[in-house]
Amino acid sequence: MLYRVIDRADVPSLVAALMERYEVVAPVRRGEKYVFAAVSDFDEIELDYPSTVASPKKYLMPAIQTLFEFDTAANDVTDYVDEVRLRVLFGVHACDINGIMNLNSVFNDARYPDPYYAAHRAATLIVGVSCMPSEHCFCNLMDSEEARPGYDLFLNAIGDKFLVSIGSVTAANILEAACDVREATDADRIAFRAATRARQEAFNPAIPDIQEIPMLMDAFHEDGFWDELGGRCLSCNACANVCPTCYCFDIRDTLDPGAKTGRRERVWDACTSPQFAMVAGGHNFRSAPAQRVRHRMYHKLNGFLATHDRSLCVGCGRCAVACKVDISPIEVLRFFERKGAEDAE
Template sequence: MLYRVIDETEAPALVAAFMERYEVVAPVKRGDKYVFSAVDSFDEIALDYPTTIASPKKYLLPAKETLFEFDAENNEVTDYTDEVRPRVLFGVHACDINGLQNLSSVFNDPRYPDPYYAAHAAATLIVGVACMPSANCFCNLMDAEEARAAYDLFLTNIGGRYLVSIGSVVAANVLEAACDVREATDEDRIAFRAATRARQEAFNRDIPDIQEIPMLMDAFHEDEFWEELGGRCLSCNACANVCPTCYCFDIRDTLDPGAATGRRERVWDACTSPQFAMVAGGHNFRPTPASRVRHRMYHKLNGFLAKHDRNLCVGCGRCVSACKVDISPIEVLKFFDRKGA
């Protein structure tokens, strides 16, 4: 990996350079919260944000997306083409970068590549920024506190300047043209290590570090804990809506007035929805909230790991904040901690 250093005061010039060719999406403040939104100026960006309400997932996997259009009267199907705007996701935390990498593992599967996701990904540059964890963050326990790949630039503030990790030639060219880029010195590297240690020490130590989570998910699969946890679930899908790695979707046909033409759309769905596991004939493989919550946690902490060698959950903590009845992976970790006490 190639590392360079720029002054903190040069960040506006870097954003302005990206804006010449790309739409820039970045964290902005909305009330007392933060969201990812398109910006017109660096002044709108809040790089020191704790986390956003929702992840930037929607820019690669829209909540609703047209797949093709059809004409029922003439029995014709037309490929839907949408202009994919070149975009920079600026100020993305490491957990979200790892979340997008997990999505890519699914939608870029060489056996069944998804052309819609691929088009968005190909048009998107990712500029990450290092952060300090909030009370609900546990990305360190999910091995997602560092971004080792899947970004074009990654900025770490080391006191009045940024250590920039360069991940692509395209982004490197923009950086070189916009900023006074210099080689990292020993002083810069020492400051980077200090910033890394400070971040590691800031994680909430009340969240237990559990080893062998996959084995424990299997061992306690039938525990009454799931009935208690799932019994609280409101099936509101708030957890899935804010999650950076939920990728389930439904397919719907939407008819125009007159019902002669329409379009097939892909829309977000969630395994916590009561109808998610319902099949023809009305049978539901997961009819209770408890079975659905257990399935969700199993996939986040075990099922995806078995196939892709990493957790699907990246520990961003958004579901902790979104759930009104305290259902989250943290509750599962605490359960395992009690079992081991």
């Protein structure tokens, strides 16, 4: 990996250079919260944000995406050409970069490549930025607190400078042209190590570090804990809507007024939805809320791991904030901690 140093004061120049060719999407403030949105000026960007309400996933996998259009009267189908913009996701935290890497594993699978996702991803540069964890963050427990691959530039804050990790030639050329780029000194590397230690020490110690999560998910698969969670679940899908790694979708046909023309659309779906597991004949093989909540947690913490050798959950903590009844992977980790304490008695 190539490392360079720039002054914090150079970042507006970097953003301006990116805007010459790309749409720049970055964290902006909305009241007391933060969201990813397209910006036209650096002054709109909030780089020192704790977390956004939702991840930048929607720019790679839109919530509603037209696949083709049809005309029933003419018996005609027309391929829909999606608008794919050259775009920069700027100011992305490491957990979200790891979330995008998980989406890449699903949608760029060589066996079943998804052309819609691939087109958006190929047109997108990712510029990450370091952060300090909020009370709900547990990316350190999910091995997602650092972004190793998956970015074009990553800005590591070291006082009034950034240690920049360079991941692509395209981004490196833009950085070199826009900023006063320097070699990292020993002092810069020491400052980076100090910042890394400070970040590690800032994680919420009340969130338990549980080892052997996959084994525990299997061992307590039938525990009454899941019935208790299911009894609280509202099936609102807020957790899936804010999650950076939920990738399930449904296909629907939407008719225009007159029912002669319409379009086939791909829309976000979630395994917590009561209709998600409904199959032909009306059978629902996860009809109970407890089954749906357990399935979601199992997939996040175990199922994806078995196939891709890493957890699907990246520990961003958004679902813990979004859920009105306090259901999240954090609650599952605390359940395992309680079970461990009971066994030790």
